Amino acid sequence: xxxxxxxxxxxxxxxxxxxxxxxxxxxxxxxxxxxxxxxxxxxxxxxxxxxxxxxxxxxxxxxxxxxxxxxxxxxxxxxxxxxxxxxxxxxxxxxxxxxxxxxxxxxxxxxxxxxxxxxxxxxxxxxxxxx
Amino acid sequence: xxxxxxxxxxxxxxxxxxxxxxxxxxxxxxxxxxxxxxxxxxxxxxxxxxxxxxxxxxxxxxxxxxxxxxxxxxxxxxxxxxxxxxxxxxxxxxxxxxxxxxxxxxxxxxxxxxxxxxxxxxxxxxxxxxxxxxxxxxxxxxxxxxxxxxxxxxxxxxxxxxxxxxxxxxxxxxxxxxxxxxxxxxxxxxxxxxxxxxxxxxxxxxxxxxxxxxxxxxxxxxxxxxxxxxxxxxxxxxxxxxxxxxxxxxxxxxxxxxxxxxxxxxxxxxxxxxxxxxxxxxxxxxxxxxxxxxxxxxxxxxxxxxxxxxxxxxxxxxxxxxxxxxxxxxxxxxxxxxxxxxxxxxxxxxxxxxxxxxxxxxxxxxxxxxxxxxxxxxxxxxxxxxxxxxxxxxxxxxxxxxxxxxxxxxxxxxxxxxxxxxxxxxxxxxxxxxxxxxxxxxxxxxxxxxxxxxxxxxxxxxxxxxxxxxxxxxxxxxxxxxxxxxxxxxxxxxxxxxxxxxxxxxxxxxxxxxxxxxxxxxxxxxxxxxxxxxxxxxxxxxxxxxxxxxxxxxxxxxxxxxxxxxxxxxxxxxxxxxxxxxxxxxxxxxxxxxxxxxxxxxxxxxxxxxxxxxxxxxxxxxxxxxxxxxxxxxxxxxxxxxxx
Numbered sequence: 001x002x003x004x005x006x007x008x009x010x011x012x013x014x015x016x017x018x019x020x021x022x023x024x025x026x027x028x029x030x031x032x033x034x035x036x037x038x039x040x041x042x043x044x045x046x047x048x049x050x051x052x053x054x055x056x057x058x059x060x061x062x063x064x065x066x067x068x069x070x071x072x073x074x075x076x077x078x079x080x081x082x083x084x085x086x087x088x089x090x091x092x093x094x095x096x097x098x099x100x101x102x103x104x105x106x107x108x109x110x111x112x113x114x115x116x117x118x119x120x121x122x123x124x125x126x127x128x129x130x131x
Numbered sequence: 132x133x134x135x136x137x138x139x140x141x142x143x144x145x146x147x148x149x150x151x152x153x154x155x156x157x158x159x160x161x162x163x164x165x166x167x168x169x170x171x172x173x174x175x176x177x178x179x180x181x182x183x184x185x186x187x188x189x190x191x192x193x194x195x196x197x198x199x200x201x202x203x204x205x206x207x208x209x210x211x212x213x214x215x216x217x218x219x220x221x222x223x224x225x226x227x228x229x230x231x232x233x234x235x236x237x238x239x240x241x242x243x244x245x246x247x248x249x250x251x252x253x254x255x256x257x258x259x260x261x262x263x264x265x266x267x268x269x270x271x272x273x274x275x276x277x278x279x280x281x282x283x284x285x286x287x288x289x290x291x292x293x294x295x296x297x298x299x300x301x302x303x304x305x306x307x308x309x310x311x312x313x314x315x316x317x318x319x320x321x322x323x324x325x326x327x328x329x330x331x332x333x334x335x336x337x338x339x340x341x342x343x344x345x346x347x348x349x350x351x352x353x354x355x356x357x358x359x360x361x362x363x364x365x366x367x368x369x370x371x372x373x374x375x376x377x378x379x380x381x382x383x384x385x386x387x388x389x390x391x392x393x394x395x396x397x398x399x400x401x402x403x404x405x406x407x408x409x410x411x412x413x414x415x416x417x418x419x420x421x422x423x424x425x426x427x428x429x430x431x432x433x434x435x436x437x438x439x440x441x442x443x444x445x446x447x448x449x450x451x452x453x454x455x456x457x458x459x460x461x462x463x464x465x466x467x468x469x470x471x472x473x474x475x476x477x478x479x480x481x482x483x484x485x486x487x488x489x490x491x492x493x494x495x496x497x498x499x500x501x502x503x504x505x506x507x508x509x510x511x512x513x514x515x516x517x518x519x520x521x522x523x524x525x526x527x528x529x530x531x532x533x534x535x536x537x538x539x540x541x542x543x544x545x546x547x548x549x550x551x552x553x554x555x556x557x558x559x560x561x562x563x564x565x566x567x568x569x570x571x572x573x574x575x576x577x578x579x580x581x582x583x584x585x586x587x588x589x590x591x592x593x594x595x596x597x598x599x600x601x602x603x604x605x606x607x608x609x610x611x612x613x614x615x616x617x618x619x620x621x622x623x624x625x626x627x628x629x630x631x632x633x634x635x636x637x638x639x640x641x642x643x644x645x646x647x648x649x650x651x652x653x654x655x656x657x658x659x660x661x662x663x664x665x666x667x668x669x670x671x672x673x674x675x676x677x678x679x680x681x682x683x684x685x686x687x688x689x690x691x692x693x694x695x696x697x698x699x700x701x702x703x704x705x706x707x708x709x710x711x712x713x714x715x716x717x718x719x720x721x722x723x724x725x726x727x728x729x730x731x732x733x734x735x736x737x738x739x740x741x742x743x744x745x746x747x748x749x750x751x752x753x754x755x756x757x758x759x760x761x762x763x764x765x766x767x768x769x770x771x772x773x774x775x
Contacts, residue, residue, distance in 0.1 A: 035557045039561075040556065040557055040558070041554060041558070041560055041561050041562070042554070043552055043553070043554045043560075043562060044553050045553070053556075053562075053565065055561075087557070088555060088557060089739070090555075091555065091742035093553055093737055093742070094555070094737070107561070107565060109561055113561055115564075
């Protein structure tokens with residue numbers, strides 16, 4: 001036991017990663033990750049402009065997108081509240097540019113990938129706790 | 132007349148009014164008065180008699196007759212007889228009735244025409260029987276010249292009413308013929324910069340004949356900022372109200388008045404609009420927008436708050452009025468959208484609701500020039516797409532494109548050129564295809580916006596009148612039950628196949644608009660494949676043979692070649708000033724030149740499984756994964772900076 005009060009850090013972060021594991025609400029509908037059912041691509045540029053391109057129709061339109069910098073996750077939230085992950089880890093090189101973005105262009109291409117079917121912007125929310 | 136008169140004679144009130152009703156010089160007003168009186172009579176389960184003409188049409192007629200300078204019933208009756216004996220001209224004028232009555236754009240024309248009609252009438256003592264016979268008066272003359280010149284006359288009247296009025300005297304007296312009369316209306320020059328005006332519709336200008344009375348038009352939804360049809364294109368953005376829809380009719384007289392106001396403004400000139408839109412009109416238009424928002428699903432309290440805020444704040448209303456005056460095309464677009472009843476698909480509908488909600492919560496946006504101009508561009512794009520069959524317009528390259536039009540321009544500028552790009556994909560990169568699509572889209576969008584400025588009168592349908600002088604013939608087909616079904620088909624109509632293989636009925640035509648070939652592409656062997664061709668076509672004509680429905684159809688090169696041969700042959704036979712369908716091809720040389728000028732894509736690829744970064748490639752034709760030249764592992768480089 002440490003008798004020095006200064007050593008007791010009540011705001012200390014949990015010891016294990018598992019203690020901070022993100023838990024979805026029980027009633028949230030979780031859709032299969034995007035990359036599990038179609039080809040998809042995450043594209044950013046130096047100015048923070050971001051696109052997610054895919055070639056299959058989604059169950060529902062995307063209302064907003066959440067970027068968790070700590071977990072390197074990109075999660076799409078539909079208009080009815082269902083959630084769907086990108087299905088690929090958002091590697092470190094993307095952090096610097098993705099965190100500047102305020103919206104992501106959702107771009108649906110045809111099956112062959114040659115023709116554009118639909119495109120619309122979705123608001124991007126970035127979560128960075130620093131764990 | 133027989134049924135109405137029988138009803139009228141049944142009561143003392145009826146008989147008292149009947150005397151007026153029988154007086155041909157007080158036709159409409161008297162008859163309506165009689166019918167109203169008859170409807171007030173007691174009776175059990177007595178059916179109400181419908182008015183001969185609607186109140187609106189009645190007022191329009193009176194206004195027009197006054198503008199023409201008629202002062203008594205004898206003159207009106209003579210004019211009615213002249214018009215009735217020229218049904219084609221009657222139809223022609225029917226389209227202008229609302230504009231004639233409600234705007235002052237045509238006042239000079241009406242005054243001149245009325246004066247000439249009086250001169251003609253005086254020559255024959257305003258005799259109705261003589262009026263019904265063919266003569267040399269201006270009405271008969273104009274009616275005769277309408278054949279084959281309907282489009283030109285319409286254009287002249289709509290675009291240059293003052294010139295029309297100036298030349299009317301010379302035309303009426305025979306000093307100039309129809310060619311000289313229409314000399315400046317020839318449809319061969321590049322398109323005018325303003326959009327094609329909407330053809331107004333109204334009750335006919337005629338004396339009631341006892342036929343079934345016209346009923347008021349069903350109220351239509353108030354204008355939405357943008358509108359779209361299911362499976363078609365809309366242009367919502369994050370900064371402006373998105374395409375909206377309405378499935379409800381007017382809920383109040385206020386909304387109906389807003390629609391009527393917008394209809395009037397739609398046909399006004401820019402200068403007229405400045406004079407007509409004040410803070411009161413701005414409040415009315417805002418009320419209409421609020422109703423539209425409620426129909427879209429925005430909360431009534433928010434929408435009503437928007438309406439009330441503008442109603443109570445004269446300063447804001449004045450600022451909005453000023454902004455609307457400075458953006459007359461926006462007002463016309465609102466008016467055109469007023470009758471739109473289409474349904475939006477998701478996710479557009481939800482976004483439209485969200486963005487309309489933002490407008491309702493921020494009424495001052497309507498006073499912002501930037502906001503309205505952005506919205507106007509979106510509306511224009513959606514309008515042209517909806518009007519001209521977006522799937523056909525963009526052919527196989529893009530299909531129905533929903534939303535984010537403005538943003539596609541940003542994508543084009545942000546993901547090509549010298550800005551390096553970081554990409555991670557499961558599968559190959561989509562980026563080169565996207566950029567090609569966006570470049571094509573931008574070009575097509577400009578073309579679509581330019582196209583939206585045209586109307587059917589800019590093309591000449593090449594159907595010929597039959598032996599009966601009509602431009603339609605009856606075709607008898609069998610329905611699924613084997614029964615004969617008669618259908619009226621325009622003369623000269625042919626069936627072509629669009630690029631998707633669908634049959635499209637068109638009437639060959641030539642005119643101001645040209646057919647343009649889309650950019651081709653390379654096949655798997657690197658050979659150039661020519662693109663399809665976007666062809667302006669006429670899909671319908673009126674009874675005078677004038678085009679009244681313009682569309683854009685995408686055809687394969689082979690199909691277009693057949694269509695062009697037919698159209699050119701028909702044009703030569705007609706002998707008009709335009710001898711062939713204009714066509715702009717896109718050749719292999721054009722394609723090669725475009726490739727040389729293509730923007731490079733500087734891309735660093737990240738391998739999704741390992742995070743490995745592949746070197747930046749500057750290949751402008753970066754197709755599906757050409758493979759890395761060198762690799763860098765990103766695991767120990769948390770903050771990789773894109774370097775060129």
